[in-house]
Amino acid sequence: MRTTDLPQVRTLPLFESMSESNFETLMQAAYLQNFPAQLDLISEGDPADFLYVVIEGSVELYARSNGRESTMCMVRPLGTFILAAVLRDAVFLMSARTSQKSRILLLPSENVRAAFEHDEAFARAIVRELAGCYRGVVKDHKNLKLRTAVERLANRLLHYHADQGAKGFLELPYDKRTIASILGMTPENLSRAFNTLKPYGVEVDGSTARLNDLDALRTLAKPNPLIDERET
């Protein structure tokens, strides 16, 4: 892989402070691959052979136990996943599959760990990234433990709305069943939660939602930056 193929990767917080030569070395060991939708990339319990960077498309991280399955999060360009397992040389805790046709960069774990040893700036960037991931899961955990299903949905809608420019409407970025699973509920329950939000000005039509009474919705949702705000 030549670095000129992927100028965007160099701009990622994780890589931007690396020395040019270390970045070159890391990229020369990397593979850039295209995958169709719904392809299983990794399975929880497998050893972490690669660090993954989503270049195009999107990837779903999910977990299974006991015959149940739940979506843990979605990774979009240019996000990375499975960094913690790579650094600890441990097995994956989550499985991953493409949810769309995707282009993904694979960095062999050994090379990532080597770069981490040799490049102080990279090590520092990794710490920042990891600490950010950690804080993200803590927020997800608080979300699940401290809010009801309807509150989680209300906050998620407000979040999508803000992300998309706060125009009074928003596009649901995933299938409803995926959103249901991310929010920790069944698809049936998500349908009912949308109905519960009707009196708060939420109108859903397919994958579009209009928010006609933001004040009311915010009063119900009680958004909290220590749960809802993502860190860069």
Add this chain to the structure above:
Amino acid sequence: MRTTDLPQVRTLPLFESMSESNFETLMQAAYLQNFPAQLDLISEGDPADFLYVVIEGSVELYARSNGRESTMCMVRPLGTFILAAVLRDAVFLMSARTSQKSRILLLPSENVRAAFEHDEAFARAIVRELAGCYRGVVKDHKNLKLRTAVERLANRLLHYHADQGAKGFLELPYDKRTIASILGMTPENLSRAFNTLKPYGVEVDGSTARLNDLDALRTLAKPNPLIDERET
């Protein structure tokens, strides 16, 4: 603070690979303090001024939103907490209070970050520790999303039992209401969950529990190393 005061701290994975002089420097900036039980140490939203190391006693990390409150985890000697916030120079996502009389080491954030810049071995140890914390929360999150309350309790009992030497009985390490909160349920529900486990050989008397039918309990609990096993 003299390093000779705390030989155990030097043995922590986080500090054991630091250079002697950097460790000395870091410890000279540190404060060792005794706190009574039930004392608030930090409050979510506050800036992270210190990294905390529990030397004796125990500390409860909890979170609040919307008038609800939930225990996120307990930290026992020699555990650290609030590392991610310190490294990102961000606000705390969780509050902390002593649950017993405790002796706690406070390391000023600036000094921790300085040591992290100057000491490569420390940086590497931090990454390992952070990655471990991250994987811990992911496991907690899977636990909550993929299991019912009774299953969470059954697995927790098996965990305590193994930790305490697998003698057929175990001591509950915290108040039942604290255990309930950790497991994401109300105290009333915990009582009922214990009753549900009676047919599986679980006999509770005060803070002691006997496990009289481990096979039955394991069949119900379906323990899963990708959820239940803690990493060092």
Add this chain to the structure above:
DNA sequence: TTAAAGGCTTGATAAATATCAAGGGGCGAA
């Protein structure tokens, strides 16, 4: 064009969990 499949919704029902209220019992303080 039609059939089949899948995603979503709705209704009916069941299960899980929370809330409210009351009371037992242990433990510390006076």
Add this chain to the structure above:
DNA sequence: TTCGCCCCTTGATATTTATCAAGCCTTTAA
């Protein structure tokens, strides 16, 4: 010792969430 407090438990009930079944609608493919 005795009182009062707090933790825990239990019962009754309400709320939340899941499950099961059916049907609608759109998409896909033949």
